[in-house]
Amino acid sequence: MDPHLLRSYVTVARHASFSQAARELGYTQSAVSQHIAALEQDLGAPLLTRRPVAPTPAGERLLEHAGPLLLRLDAARADVVRLAAAPRHGLTLATTPTALGSAVLGALPPAGVTLRVLPRAEVPAAVATGTADLGLVDGLAAPSDPLRLTDVAPLTTHGVAEEPVSVLLPAGHPLAGRPGLRLGDLCDARWLDAPDAALPLAQLRAATGGGAFRPALRYEGTDVRTLTALTVAGHGLTLLPRAAATGVPGTVAVPLTAPRLVHRTEVLHGGSPGGAAAELVRRLLGAG
CATH class of the missing domain: 1.10.10.10 (Winged helix-like DNA-binding domain superfamily/Winged helix DNA-binding domain)
Structure with missing residues (x-):
């Protein structure tokens, strides 16, 4: 063909x-x-x-x-x-918005970086086709378990960070005073469906063996601030890495206590990275 x-x-x-x-x-x-x-x-x-x-x-x-x-x-x-090709100067990094945690931001070089914030499904493709030197993807996983990524090409992945996750609720929500929440008890809550700005509802369903997690509103964007504003306005709950969920005015971040899941971030690349890409991988692995 x-x-x-x-x-x-x-x-x-x-x-x-x-x-x-x-x-x-x-x-x-x-x-x-x-x-x-x-x-x-x-x-x-x-x-x-x-x-x-x-x-x-x-x-x-x-x-x-x-x-x-x-x-x-x-x-x-x-x-x-x-x-x-000869080694290139500078670095293009394709990333999901919630993969940019403090460990990643602290490892970035002071100059020469282009950040491309993309939907999750597009990050591996950007690395595979050479439009990005490195990629950062994230998602829910059991501690130390690798993410399940779409097989688009022979790519190498390394885990670089794991952190707890929290349910983000409006400050006046009936569950806002809880010390912790079980994901299975929230299957029938009103959720925001934001696959590229929050942890996708499909991952929540998989973690609970197929709970409903019906979306009250779908947000097709990558801006986490817009997502949290929708939560403040009462349009639905969302699950975020603890750092992204903490300190948002008008909301309460309640830790997820069961099942035992973490927000995992991985860096991916094709072949053997060189130059600035290799240095960033080294820093990320050292930070993790």
Whole structure:
């Protein structure tokens, strides 16, 4: 399967338009049409209806495979280029917002760093494809257990920090006076669904064996301050690392006592990092 044809197909399906896909890819519309026809001939199945432009059932199945396949190709290219390239000055660090704890911030060099705050799922891909030198990801885990990351490419991970987690509640919430809270007792509470700014509800469900944790409001952003403001306004509870949850005006951070979980942060890289990236990894491992 020709990856150029596959990339054209994914772009047409995303835009639902041959002309818009041609503009993005830098081809003529006729060339894109020929790409799709060639891919359909190769696979022996129609992939798109033309009016309207939409994936067929076979095309939908191909889309499920296409993203990981193209990402792997981009990662392979970036890995080879990384080996052949001269060491770069400066450092690009892709990170989730709640991975930037005090241990990480204290290890950053004083100059030459570009921070890219991304949704969790995008951090490994940024490192794999070479748009970031290093990545920082975080999540819930049992103490000393590694995070379960999507396998996008051969990446090396190191645990750099673990800290307790707290439930963030409005100051007037009935549970605000508790010394600790059990996650299983909060399955039916009103929760904020903020997968990229807080610890994702899917991880809470997994930790309790499938509790409800129904969202009262979904926040699709990476700004932790916006998230805590939503909690203050009573739109729902959220689970955060202790440092991020403590000291927020108008809220109370109650420690999570069961199950025994921590907020874990890991650094990831491809190949053997050099220069500023290698130095930051060394500092992070020393700080952890």
